Amino acid sequence: MMDSGKVRQTGTTSQPYSEHSRHWEAFEYVYPVVSRRSRGLSVGINLNPDTICNFDCVYCQVDKAEYPRPRPVDLDQLRTELSTLLVAVRSGGLWQDPRFSNIDPALKRLNDIAFSGDGEPTAAKVFPEAVRIVAELKRSLGLEDTKIILITNATLLGRARVESAIQLMDANQGEVWAKLDAGTEGYYKQVDRSAVPFQTILDNILACGRRRPIVIQSMFAQLHDTAVPEVEFDAYLQRLRDLIEQRCRIKAVQLYTVARPPLELYVTAISDQMLRCMAERLTDALPGTDVQWFGSRG
Numbered sequence: 533m534m535d536s537g538k539v540r541q542t543g544t545t546s547q548p549y550s551e552h553s554r555h556w557e558a559f560e561y562v563y564p565v566v567s568r569r570s571r572g573l574s575v576g577i578n579l580n581p582d583t584i585c586n587f588d589c590v591y592c593q594v595d596k597a598e599y600p601r602p603r604p605v606d607l608d609q610l611r612t613e614l615s616t617l618l619v620a621v622r623s624g625g626l627w628q629d630p631r632f633s634n635i636d637p638a639l640k641r642l643n644d645i646a647f648s649g650d651g652e653p654t655a656a657k658v659f660p661e662a663v664r665i666v667a668e669l670k671r672s673l674g675l676e677d678t679k680i681i682l683i684t685n686a687t688l689l690g691r692a693r694v695e696s697a698i699q700l701m702d703a704n705q706g707e708v709w710a711k712l713d714a715g716t717e718g719y720y721k722q723v724d725r726s727a728v729p730f731q732t733i734l735d736n737i738l739a740c741g742r743r744r745p746i747v748i749q750s751m752f753a754q755l756h757d758t759a760v761p762e763v764e765f766d767a768y769l770q771r772l773r774d775l776i777e778q779r780c781r782i783k784a785v786q787l788y789t790v791a792r793p794p795l796e797l798y799v800t801a802i803s804d805q806m807l808r809c810m811a812e813r814l815t816d817a818l819p820g821t822d823v824q825w826f827g828s829r830g
């Protein structure tokens with residue numbers, strides 16, 4: 533029998549999880565969003581408004597119709613935008629915004645400040661400086677308990693400057709949420725469409741997870757009306773077993789599916805029933821691991 537307390541669906545169908553705009557006011561880098569995985573308000577930081585990313589995921593919603601051109605991040609502007617939004621959250625002014633005025637009161641809480649956005653956050657040269665800005669503003673505004681989350685595809689976790697920034701996050705309620713969408717090289721290339729070898733992803737997750745507890749995020753969807761092959765999910769389970777056996781500290785695994793329309797029209801959500809079954813299989817395979825799943829509507 534499964535421990536039902538370890539397999540959790542989060543969110544309800546009435547919440548506006550399909551609204552995930554990375555734009556607020558005239559801001560360039562900072563945006564508020566009600567996150568199904570954070571179970572409250574997440575203040576996002578987009579270090580990649582130029583949409584540069586070393587992944588090209590089939591389920592991505594970012595329109596890269598124009599070839600991305602590198603654009604330096606203005607750290608002073610980033611600091612001003614983040615300070616302004618955090619003050620609006622603390623004062624309650626944010627909840628007067630029409631986009632957020634009807635939010636369930638239980639979700640009107642600041643859960644985290646998250647490095648996410650239109651590309652891989654750690655690819656931005658200013659990532660370490662941006663982490664320092666977040667840590668400083670948290671302290672100055674009395675938000676020491678607010679998490680700093682890095683949502684990453686794990687490709688650059690092995691770089692010294694990235695690890696140094698994550699260590700600063702560790703000292704300021706930091707969490708690393710690392711992407712793992714496949715169990716084999718072939719499926720990884722089909723879904724994430726990256727030139728970075730799959731083994732590099734696994735090695736980086738292992739090294740990062742040996743230093744601190746991490747969260748694994750896994751997106752599963754239908755491709756051309758075909759769900760994830762069973763043999764592929766078996767391989768994915770084995771990858772997680774291998775990581776844990778090698779002392780990777782996985783504090784939680786988040787399974788989720790498409791909640792907003794991707795640019796690739798052949799990518800669609802899998803059913804809640806299938807996602808629940810996958811979560812239950814994962815719990816059986818990894819006893820004691822906190823497994824969370826998020827359907828297409830929360």
